[in-house]
Amino acid sequence: MAIRVQLDRILAERRMSLTELADRVGVTVANLSILKTGKARAVRFSTLDALCRELDCQPGDLLAHEPGPGDIFDAED
Amino acid sequence: MRLPKLPAIGIRAPRLPGANLKTLGPGSVSSLLKIALDVAYVLLALITGVLLLLWVASIFIPIDNLNVTVSDGADGRQMPLTRPLLLFGVGAITAYFGGFLMILRGLRKIFRTLTLGDPFQPDNVRRLRQIGLILAVVTGGVWVAQGLVAARLAPGVMEPQGISDLLTPVFSILVVFVLAEVFREGARLRRESELTI
Numbered sequence: 001m002a003i004r005v006q007l008d009r010i011l012a013e014r015r016m017s018l019t020e021l022a023d024r025v026g027v028t029v030a031n032l033s034i035l036k037t038g039k040a041r042a043v044r045f046s047t048l049d050a051l052c053r054e055l056d057c058q059p060g061d062l063l064a065h066e067p068g069p070g071d072i073f074d075a076e077d
Numbered sequence: 078m079r080l081p082k083l084p085a086i087g088i089r090a091p092r093l094p095g096a097n098l099k100t101l102g103p104g105s106v107s108s109l110l111k112i113a114l115d116v117a118y119v120l121l122a123l124i125t126g127v128l129l130l131l132w133v134a135s136i137f138i139p140i141d142n143l144n145v146t147v148s149d150g151a152d153g154r155q156m157p158l159t160r161p162l163l164l165f166g167v168g169a170i171t172a173y174f175g176g177f178l179m180i181l182r183g184l185r186k187i188f189r190t191l192t193l194g195d196p197f198q199p200d201n202v203r204r205l206r207q208i209g210l211i212l213a214v215v216t217g218g219v220w221v222a223q224g225l226v227a228a229r230l231a232p233g234v235m236e237p238q239g240i241s242d243l244l245t246p247v248f249s250i251l252v253v254f255v256l257a258e259v260f261r262e263g264a265r266l267r268r269e270s271e272l273t274i
Contacts, residue, residue, distance in 0.1 A: 031274045041272040 002067040005043075007036045010055050010062065025050040107191040114188055118181045125178050128171040135163045145230075162230070169222050176215035183208045197263035205257035209250050216246040 011021065018036070022029045027047060034040050048059055055062070099105040143158040183204040190196045220238055227237035 027274060034272060035274045039272060040274045041269050043274055047274050 001038055001041075002065055004038055004064045004066050005035050005040070005062055006064055007032070007051075007062065010057060014055060016055075021051075021054060024054040101191055101194045101196070105192065107188055111185065111188040111192055114181060114185050118178070118185055121174060121178045121181055125171060125174040128167065128174055132164070132167045132171050135160075135167050156230075169218070172218065173215060176211050176218075179211050180208050180215075183211075197260060197267045199261075199264050202257050202261045202264060205253060205260055209253035209257060212246070212253060213250045216243070216250065 007018075007021075011018065018032055019029055022032050025032075025047070027050070035043065048062070051057075051062060052059060101107055140158050140160060140163060144155045145158045145162070146155050187196070187201050187204055190198055190201055220243060223235075224237045227235040
């Protein structure tokens with residue numbers, strides 16, 4: 001998956017822990033970890049909305065497109 | 078545009094019996110079916126075990142003075158019971174029951190996931206494909222064995238099965254394979270849903 005969720009960077013900038021964000025957003029830490037490690041297949045608009053609200057950022061700040069050599073195979077899944 | 082609300086005229090759709098019948102999870106229809114499958118599995122395992130013992134015993138038991146009567150009801154024809162014939166007969170019946178035992182084994186595992194309320198698992202796709210394959214082998218085996226018996230052992234007495242007799246079993250086998258694909262899609266959607274945050 002070429003889409004990266006830059007949660008680590010934004011959390012570091014906001015000096016916020018993943019547990020605190022999970023509490024605020026209402027998503028489990030396990031699910032936020034899936035999002036952070038790039039294992040997620042999709043993000044709900046409601047989750048993105050809550051993340052942007054709590055982190056005071058835009059969706060574009062959270063998401064980045066980083067194509068790699070394995071993306072051709074990813075697209076076939 | 079908002080439509081005006083009509084007053085109720087007091088007609089209500091009849092409730093179908095069993096409309097709120099629970100189909101998945103504990104205490105549901107699937108759990109009842111699982112119990113029935115468990116009972117059938119134990120009985121079939123016993124029958125297959127006995128047949129297997131009989132097949133092993135038929136290698137050693139003396140059959141010198143035994144005959145087989147081939148009859149269509151009117152006049153019977155006697156032929157000597159040879160050891161290959163005995164081994165083929167008992168072996169074919171054992172294989173038939175063994176095949177259905179394996180099918181029931183797979184079905185029990187599928188129904189266990191149904192009673193847990195989580196049927197869309199990759200393992201169930203594999204199980205359904207196995208069931209389809211075993212069903213195909215058993216159906217083909219029965220067809221070939223009946224053809225052999227009709228042609229060699231009881232010519233004129235027993236009619237060999239035609240291709241048209243395979244239509245219903247082949248349709249059932251195809252349905253099982255299609256069901257396996259449905260489960261594969263279900264498992265994929267479940268995985269997608271799990272990874273949607």
